Amino acid sequence: MTASESPPPPSPEAGEPPPPSLEVAGLAFAYPDGHQALFGVDFTIGRGERVALLGPNGAGKTTLVLHLNGILTGGAGAVTVAGMPVGKRHMAEIRRRVGIVFQDPDDQLFMPTVREDVAFGPAAAGMAGAELEARVDRALDQVGMGEFKERPPHHLSFGQRRRVAVATVLAMEPEILVLDEPSSNLDPASRRELADILRSLDVTVLMVTHDLPYALELCPRALILSEGVIAADGPTGRLLADEDLMRAHRLELPFGFDPRSVGTGR
Numbered sequence: 346m347t348a349s350e351s352p353p354p355p356s357p358e359a360g361e362p363p364p365p366s367l368e369v370a371g372l373a374f375a376y377p378d379g380h381q382a383l384f385g386v387d388f389t390i391g392r393g394e395r396v397a398l399l400g401p402n403g404a405g406k407t408t409l410v411l412h413l414n415g416i417l418t419g420g421a422g423a424v425t426v427a428g429m430p431v432g433k434r435h436m437a438e439i440r441r442r443v444g445i446v447f448q449d450p451d452d453q454l455f456m457p458t459v460r461e462d463v464a465f466g467p468a469a470a471g472m473a474g475a476e477l478e479a480r481v482d483r484a485l486d487q488v489g490m491g492e493f494k495e496r497p498p499h500h501l502s503f504g505q506r507r508r509v510a511v512a513t514v515l516a517m518e519p520e521i522l523v524l525d526e527p528s529s530n531l532d533p534a535s536r537r538e539l540a541d542i543l544r545s546l547d548v549t550v551l552m553v554t555h556d557l558p559y560a561l562e563l564c565p566r567a568l569i570l571s572e573g574v575i576a577a578d579g580p581t582g583r584l585l586a587d588e589d590l591m592r593a594h595r596l597e598l599p600f601g602f603d604p605r606s607v608g609t610g611r
């Protein structure tokens with residue numbers, strides 16, 4: 346084993362159910378300037394769930410997400426991905442299992458062609474040849490971008506670049522796909538197409554969003570993070586219909602939108 350390789354992840358005993366995709370227990374964190382952003386966050390996300398992470402500006406959502414693959418560490422509590430504690434020991438495997446799609450696709454796309462961008466992660470993990478090509482093709486097909494493989498990412502529309510950014514993460518075959526504001530800057534058709542893509546994926550999803558109708562459409566369950574604590578955890582439709590809860594945490598539905606009139610999540 347080289348220094349850059351992780352030890353193999355723990356494998357469940359035969360017959361045991363797989364561990365949850367994500368467990369966050371007592372997570373607390375203060376930035377170096379002393380600002381406390383998280384105050385003991387607890388939740389578990391099971392395999393295949395799609396969960397929205399909601400909360401007002403400054404609630405701690407980004408801080409929480411940056412703990413999921415060990416970009417931020419050093420606070421109190423624990424994060425566990427597919428049974429592996431997030432920490433130095435399993436870091437390479439954790440980074441593969443937690444795929445984060447950032448809000449700006451241009452933060453994630455930097456190669457001359459779409460193919461090279463999608464191949465980058467698996468190639469860095471040692472994959473090559475036909476296996477790598479098949480991995481790239483599959484990830485691009487999953488987001489409906491197969492025909493753009495040889496194009497430069499910067500010639501694509503914003504919505505197409507966001508799909509390619511999702512493909513770069515899917516190419517790593519993650520346990521959990523974390524999306525930061527996936528619907529931002531998309532026109533209505535692109536927004537719906539991305540929703541269809543996300544629904545079609547066989548992966549656990551945690552979606553950070555201020556787009557509450559999108560959360561309702563895609564995620565049967567939502568967490569409300571407010572002032573660094575989980576203020577609510579339950580069915581998205583029920584949370585969004587709770588006017589007192591919404592007001593208390595500075596969440597506002599678009600004018601005229603009635604969450605009770607929309608089927609949720611499936």
Ligand SMILES: Nc1ncnc2c1ncn2[C@@H]1O[C@H](COP(=O)(O)OP(=O)(O)OP(=O)(O)O)[C@@H](O)[C@H]1O
Nearest residue numbers: 376378380382400401402403404405406407408409
């Ligand atoms: N590098 C940092 N140093 C000090 N404080 C920070 C730093 N980054 C964020 N914070 C503070 O931590 C708190 C949580 O910020 P965070 O970015 O996690 O919130 P958020 O819920 O993602 O907000 P938004 O919806 O605006 O993206 C805020 O009060 C923010 O000012």
